[in-house]
Amino acid sequence: MKIDYRTLHGHFSAILRKDGFAPPRDQVISSVFADNTFDGVFSHGINRFPRFIRDVRSGTIDPGASPTLINRSGSLEQWDGQQGPGMLNALHCTERSIEVAKESGIGCISLRNTNHWMRGGTYGWKAAESGLMFIGWTNTIPNMPPWPGSTPALGNNPFIMAIPRTNGHIVLDMAMSQYSYGKLEWYQRKGMQLPEYGGYNRENKLSKDPSEILDSERILPIGLWKGSAFSLVLDLTAAILAGGSTSRVIGSRETETDLSQVFIALDIERFMDATTRDQLIEETLRFNSMTNPEARYPGERTLKDRELHRKEGIEVPEEVWEEISRL
Amino acid sequence: MKIDYRTLHGHFSAILRKDGFAPPRDQVISSVFADNTFDGVFSHGINRFPRFIRDVRSGTIDPGASPTLINRSGSLEQWDGQQGPGMLNALHCTERSIEVAKESGIGCISLRNTNHWMRGGTYGWKAAESGLMFIGWTNTIPNMPPWPGSTPALGNNPFIMAIPRTNGHIVLDMAMSQYSYGKLEWYQRKGMQLPEYGGYNRENKLSKDPSEILDSERILPIGLWKGSAFSLVLDLTAAILAGGSTSRVIGSRETETDLSQVFIALDIERFMDATTRDQLIEETLRFNSMTNPEARYPGERTLKDRELHRKEGIEVPEEVWEEISRL
Numbered sequence: 001m002k003i004d005y006r007t008l009h010g011h012f013s014a015i016l017r018k019d020g021f022a023p024p025r026d027q028v029i030s031s032v033f034a035d036n037t038f039d040g041v042f043s044h045g046i047n048r049f050p051r052f053i054r055d056v057r058s059g060t061i062d063p064g065a066s067p068t069l070i071n072r073s074g075s076l077e078q079w080d081g082q083q084g085p086g087m088l089n090a091l092h093c094t095e096r097s098i099e100v101a102k103e104s105g106i107g108c109i110s111l112r113n114t115n116h117w118m119r120g121g122t123y124g125w126k127a128a129e130s131g132l133m134f135i136g137w138t139n140t141i142p143n144m145p146p147w148p149g150s151t152p153a154l155g156n157n158p159f160i161m162a163i164p165r166t167n168g169h170i171v172l173d174m175a176m177s178q179y180s181y182g183k184l185e186w187y188q189r190k191g192m193q194l195p196e197y198g199g200y201n202r203e204n205k206l207s208k209d210p211s212e213i214l215d216s217e218r219i220l221p222i223g224l225w226k227g228s229a230f231s232l233v234l235d236l237t238a239a240i241l242a243g244g245s246t247s248r249v250i251g252s253r254e255t256e257t258d259l260s261q262v263f264i265a266l267d268i269e270r271f272m273d274a275t276t277r278d279q280l281i282e283e284t285l286r287f288n289s290m291t292n293p294e295a296r297y298p299g300e301r302t303l304k305d306r307e308l309h310r311k312e313g314i315e316v317p318e319e320v321w322e323e324i325s326r327l
Numbered sequence: 328m329k330i331d332y333r334t335l336h337g338h339f340s341a342i343l344r345k346d347g348f349a350p351p352r353d354q355v356i357s358s359v360f361a362d363n364t365f366d367g368v369f370s371h372g373i374n375r376f377p378r379f380i381r382d383v384r385s386g387t388i389d390p391g392a393s394p395t396l397i398n399r400s401g402s403l404e405q406w407d408g409q410q411g412p413g414m415l416n417a418l419h420c421t422e423r424s425i426e427v428a429k430e431s432g433i434g435c436i437s438l439r440n441t442n443h444w445m446r447g448g449t450y451g452w453k454a455a456e457s458g459l460m461f462i463g464w465t466n467t468i469p470n471m472p473p474w475p476g477s478t479p480a481l482g483n484n485p486f487i488m489a490i491p492r493t494n495g496h497i498v499l500d501m502a503m504s505q506y507s508y509g510k511l512e513w514y515q516r517k518g519m520q521l522p523e524y525g526g527y528n529r530e531n532k533l534s535k536d537p538s539e540i541l542d543s544e545r546i547l548p549i550g551l552w553k554g555s556a557f558s559l560v561l562d563l564t565a566a567i568l569a570g571g572s573t574s575r576v577i578g579s580r581e582t583e584t585d586l587s588q589v590f591i592a593l594d595i596e597r598f599m600d601a602t603t604r605d606q607l608i609e610e611t612l613r614f615n616s617m618t619n620p621e622a623r624y625p626g627e628r629t630l631k632d633r634e635l636h637r638k639e640g641i642e643v644p645e646e647v648w649e650e651i652s653r654l
Contacts, residue, residue: 071598073432073598074430074431075401075402075431076593076594103401105400105401105435106433146622147622149619149620149621153615161557161561161564163560163563170559170563174556178550221550222554223548224505224549226505227549229501229625230488230499230501232624234488236490237488237490240490240599243599246607246611264433266403266568267401267403271400271403271405280566281567283573288480288559291476291480292473294476295474297556298556
């Protein structure tokens, strides 16, 4: 069935209000889920909404909690998310990073004791829309084996970098695994092989078969030893900066919560105006697509998906809509 | 032949003095090349020294130049490397990032118009030795095709993150290609296959054959589309922050010069003392190696190599030593 943005947003916020989210919190959270859906990231949009509500009902997410400031020193701040909704905590910290960057050129805000922020790109887009460059990351439960191991011990720890651009921001939103579990399940449901190697099977062979990889739990770090090392460093830096939990500690909980995150914004317009910046970016993108016509920049598909979906609505599987309607 | 640290260092500095490097600059550069060699990174140590001297003699590197401050605002600074030696410029900017971080918690120093910094890890180690966390990156000539293209248009743009730790710093030093050209040539000389896929051959097939990949020039970005996107973003952010050249512009020069780099230091001890930090790191490393005995942390091998080489000297191929002796 086809659903338009307004209907989806209204549906989300009606459920959220019922579950204790007072305005404007219900509106903001509905926007995050609806935007992610319309940007083509179903896994952190409509498909994830039921899990979010279940986490509220089980007490993992406190619908009324707001982040509190723990430490402030120079351009560094440390916040406690108080187990509140991950996207509200993360939006707050992105805003603080923007404010501090506007004061002193760069702001680094860390956040502990928070919940899943859904799509990391959300915070990159937000900073870019304010004209700032952004670097951010989160840790997660251990869901990826460190190279060359076979037991999950690292998170896939998404890492975000964003650059403002007048004709469409450049937003890198990159988990440390080649494919997410959500993507493997998607290929499995469709009965398709992965286009590229996604992990190892139980026979210790690289595999494109999503079922084999889901069975072995050996998803592939990007760049093998490199993504493995990067993931470890993102976990440690987030936990140290935030004074929060590492993936190891998160993995010892019953469910994924108590995450650590980092939000760094940079006020790049102090040294380069937007026109010069845009021109520098255009020249590089033109060079890339001239030499390699299939090359895309990160964020390019998002804009196309957004335009298409806003115009035509989105196709929601009946079972997903029914699940949401039962909430 | 076996060479000890002191002999190698003395040899380097004698050549550097002859080529116009006054003390203490000859000493600092000799230390960078000797340290990289003794840390096991021959490609950016002894093997690269002849190329460095050739770049000085051809005028690419100005031996007497020092970086000049272009812009300062809040905790951001922008420097011009004046085409000076890359390691002196990068060490200066690392020091500035540490100083600014000690003033305001975080410092972001950007550098344009510089030369190759050799091993990116050098600057991560330096910041970690001062007790600071570090994030840094550089752009390079275009030497890697953007995914899924076949013509080099992106740099392999090394990205560095470092965390201080009493028993050995954690230092990620990660180029965006799965293997460097230097590493491919090393396997080719040894007549060995790569342990993992390193690129595509001319038949558009993934290959472990270094000769095939050197021939096609299609080295593999880490994580395919992910490393390709990350590389693009590192190039653009470095050039925008530094007001410097992008990989595209660098590629239009006769030789690799005029690079853009970023150095961010974070004064993490403001919120977490070294003992707590060390404990947090040890617990995670112990968890990783308990669950996956082969897992290593980034920087671990460096320390072992350093200890071994300082004790036993290093084995230098006759032809490398002769090439250096002829300089």
